Amino acid sequence: MHGHASQKRRLLATTTLAGLMVATLAAPVMAQETPEEPGFFTMLGRLVFGAGSERVAIDVPQAVTVLNQDDIDREQATTVGDVLERIPGVTTVGSESRWGESFNIRGIGGGGSADEPRIIMQIDGVGKYYEQYRMGSLFSEPEFLKRVEVLRGPSSSTLYGSGAIAGVIAMETVDASDVIEEEGDTFALRQRLQFSDNGNGRLSSSLLAFAPNDQFEALFGYTWRDSDIAESGNGTPLHGTEGISRGLLAKAAYSFGGAHSVEMSYLRDDSSINDQPYNLVDATTTWGTVDRDIQDSTAIFLYNFNPEDNDLINLDAQLSYAETAVDMEDAQGTFIPPADYAYETVTLKLENRAEWSGANFENYLTAGFSVAEQDRRAEEITGGTGFSYHPEGTARTTSIYAQNELIFDDRFTIITGLRADHQKMTPGPLVPTINETSDTAYAANLALHYAFDNGWAAFGSASYTERLPVLDEIYDTRATSGGATDAALGTLRAETSRNFELGAAWSGEQLFNDDDSLSFKGVVFSNDLSDQIARNNAGTAVGAISPTYINLGSNRISGVELEASYETEAFFGSLAYTHLTSTNADYELPADAMQLSLGTRLPDQNLEFGWSVALVEGASDGTPGYGVHDAYALWKPDQGLMDGVGVRLGVSNLFDKQYRSNLQSSQTSRIGRTVSLTLTKTF
Template sequence: MTSPLANPLNRRLLGASALALVLSASGQAFAQTTPQTDETDDATTQLSLGKIVVSAGVEKIATDTPQAVTVLNQDDIDDTQASTIGDLLDDVPGVYTAGGASNLGQTFNIRGMTSNRGEVLMLVDGVENYFEGYRMGAFFSEPELYKRVEVLRGPSSSTLYGSGALAGVINFTTKDASDFLTGDDRFALRTRFGYESNGDGKLGSIIMATRPTEDVDLLIALNGRTSDDYEDGNGDVVTPSDASANSVLAKARYYIGGDRKHSVWASAQVWESDSYQLYDQITGFTAFGTVRRRTRDEAFAVGYDNSFEGNDLLDLKAQVSVSETLTDQDGIALASSLGYASEYSYSTVQARLENTSKFTLSPDWTAFVTAGLQYYSQERRNPRYKADGSPLSNGATTHPEGDTTRYGGFVQAEILWRDKLVITPGLRIDHTELSPGAGVVVGGGSTAVPEDATNTGYSPKLAVLYNLTDYLNVFGSVAHTERMPILDEVYSRSGTAPVNLNLDPEKSDNYELGASLTLRGLATSSDRLNAKLTAFNNTVENLITSASATSGYFINVGEAKYEGFEVEAEYATRSLFARASYATVDATNETTGVLLNTRPADELNLNLGYVLNSLDLTVGWRGEFVSGITNYNATTGAVSSTVDSYNVHDLYATWRPRSGSLAGMDVRVSVDNVLDDYVKNNLASFAGQGRSFKLSLGKTF
């Protein structure tokens, strides 16, 4: 079946038509619109753009945020019945999963830039979760751990979270005991079981939450997931795509005082797996064969929150975390050069302190100022062994051992004038120090030990949002950020190409324009329409690329440009809901004129559902339409491969009794890829799943 997005002109016309349809509807309904931002209203519970955003500064709904933002809450997460984090983010416009097929480490792409280079920051409870994965994914986790995901697209997020977030931030929030304890409850138990037919996937989850005293909340969550190799739409078994993983989350919070706005907390999270993968999981290159990888990812954090009720100048948050990711692997085919067995360990210490102050400047002007400090330190080790167990090397020439230390400071103000204007200036400064580890030499014929490398990055921005009417606002932003070179880029070398201590940071200048629309009372007294359009132009200078040149294994070359737009629209009544999103991006090496192979295909996502309130039942259809795309040789510009367009259709139903003995139960059934089409994303190493039946049963006691 040919996708309607196969033709580039059709893609642009489709996106423009969607926007025109939204604006046409709004023009007919202005006179009867009553603005409302109540996230809990029955008619708006299905609307993502009406949800509160907490990661962009002062809390606000998505339509009032001057950048592209998508929020997934607990219901969204449960409804996806996701087997991997990539599945969870599949419908978020402008976000794509790259690399492996299973949940054993994944890499994410936003607007043509990737998380494995630090261009997309991955955060868990505000703590950065990142390492330079060598031929493997770099984010290990379980969808069942989370109650909320916020995806902030564009480099404006660099101010609060770190220089180098050229593409954006994905912030995951883990579950809390308070999510399950209501009223005077002292104990709650949540169980969930899932099954997936394609690959014989199974999930078991149990959560225990307790409040032994009024001031203490405790939670422990246990999850286990396993699956065999799945089949693609052609009926071929995708090998290796089997996976087995277990995870544990434990959290405790002690409230100081009676208002529950002053607390100390601690959390521990462990994820582990043991499975076979392609050695080169990121690109799907099969020449090296498969490898057994045993991974354990653990993180421990303590924090302090105090809103200082009654004091506008203090709203303090502080936290310290320690994490370690360890992967043991063996069975590599090219044992003589790569090591038959090896260990990859990443030990990280982080600290963050921030405070938000409120200033009432006049009856019309109010300002919120968020300021903070961050510290990040990571040790990377990679001992490799021969088949007889004797040492071979510390790291590889293209995966050197080393240490990274980063100090950061930031300030962001949100200045409000009446209910009309929001001005958001911000500035962040980060200083990074890189140190070579054991076995690292200058290379290029020299066996000298290289020096440390230091860089300082600056991230200023200015965003403005103006409410033209009660239902329509426009916004724009200018943001500069700098992605500082990472260990691989500075200390990789060969016999002819040396390390490059003189690499300059990549410098991004991003411009965005957009508009948001909120309408109510179009066809009924309580229905609602939300829409948001964001257009962006991001130029990255000093692009870092592998060259194996006499001046360095990695060098700075010219610049790249990323430009495109994202449009989201959604409509809901108390029974009917519909969502649509469309994203397109062009990514070009401006020096050579060649399109970059990290650019994703254009994608249209549709979701249409109906709520049968009398039966507590929701039924719906999802459609994903992805355009074909051509990849090019980065040097010659010649066509290197072509990826076909594809369509995916899913059917789903959710039953959640609200009363009686079955209250607290939820049953979710879906058929993914109903037509059993062949699916292959141009950024993925493997074909996606063919038709699959999914069932999940949950119950809260």
């Protein structure tokens, strides 16, 4: 099967290139601000910025879910995973610790070593990456997020990176204009206080915004979050949930000359967790304990040139710096030598968005180039030089990409894209006999969408992407249970994904009364995976060596995703369902799940009530199914002493259910009943 890979790659690339030529090349423009919407979860009808012209999610040929500020606030989240849990096809894995959490999209991603590159995560367009044995992959404060977009499947690889076999999680931080609520105001302070009874969780969040004119705005934010140890439904302590976090966000934007603008931002999260499990993924103390200081930083400088008289030029030049560092000390009882780990990435990206139109068409073109250099550091606390099983090294990735969106008669959309990522890796001093390795990965995408007159639309896509091995997979020499101890070096091939999707959507208004609307979207997909990379636990020989990582055979993950939402002035509801299957019986997939949310609003009393339930089937490994209920009430008084104060009372796991997902270790479980009270006031 592998012998045909290059031939199929050339055929798919040729087909997509032909599509690009027919479509005249192009791609997405950034959508404008999402209009203010009610504070409940709605999966359809949102603007998306990853799919070209300004569209709602129901009108794009891809499985996309967009959450806005109200959706994020509704969850009273302590982690990004809390925000994503209700999205079809998305599962959080790991423990309840915010430092032991990773993600799974459409069955890909398990929280283990090297899972992270299969899911691309970005904050304000900057890639976030962290991989360490028995820790999570993303440490970010959800209070600073105003928008999260999840693009499921590899169709987004042409824009975000050829490694997005599972999909993309794109996050956007709040701006000053989001905090200033009253028209004509130039200054605003938004203060939020939150308390949760399970673990005595406390949060203080402050956002200070200043916008003296249309040219300049600035924002400063600070959060403080503290928690004791939380408990599961049966009262078992959930190790790793206690700790202190401090978050900082500083942003400024200035536009001048009519066509120029600059933006600068700095985002930082500092956490201190003492006497916590070394194994935060399972949150068990059987691996010993350690004190950790975790720092996560993102700095951005962005210049935009967008002349009003030339629609072919909308150029972004972005220089960014991202670092995630974990420092350890006072290790007790751990059999793995503790160390300080860090990833540091500097990226320069140039991207232009062009648009033009004719009598019956619109065209949007995005073309870009980027260079990123990532340094991986590991230093033993005891004074050693590093680890063979967490090898230091540098990876430099040079990328070029283009994607086009062509729309005929505001009805028929063709999206085509190509991408190439060239990667050169240089190992640290513990990898002998070789200086560097290099390879190139490719991605291609073709998507079609047709809208009928009766509210129905049909869409489909075909995509191909490759994921290159990471430093761990090439240079790791840690002995496996089967005795493999060699660095894989040049024996590893890139993972490949060939994904096909078909879907239909429908939306209508005034169905049962004058102010209601109903939307539905369904997708079926098949993702053929080849050369998946895994640890060589059997000690299989590849040529003259027995590498610690090898390529496996093929696997097909297929699935169905359904989303629906209904809304009137006084009532709202949403439904999501996910079903996945795999041709590899040993490949563990998330269990089938359905999410149902219902709510009502009482406008005269400024009240809103909501209820939701997650119904998850039992898994083939024996993990029992479960049903977990949440409820909330929101009150926004408009007079008296409480005028302008938002009061939100939420109860998660209403019936104190003891449960875990089948992707979690049997050593951990989900959090028990938690009552959270949030007070928000903008001055």
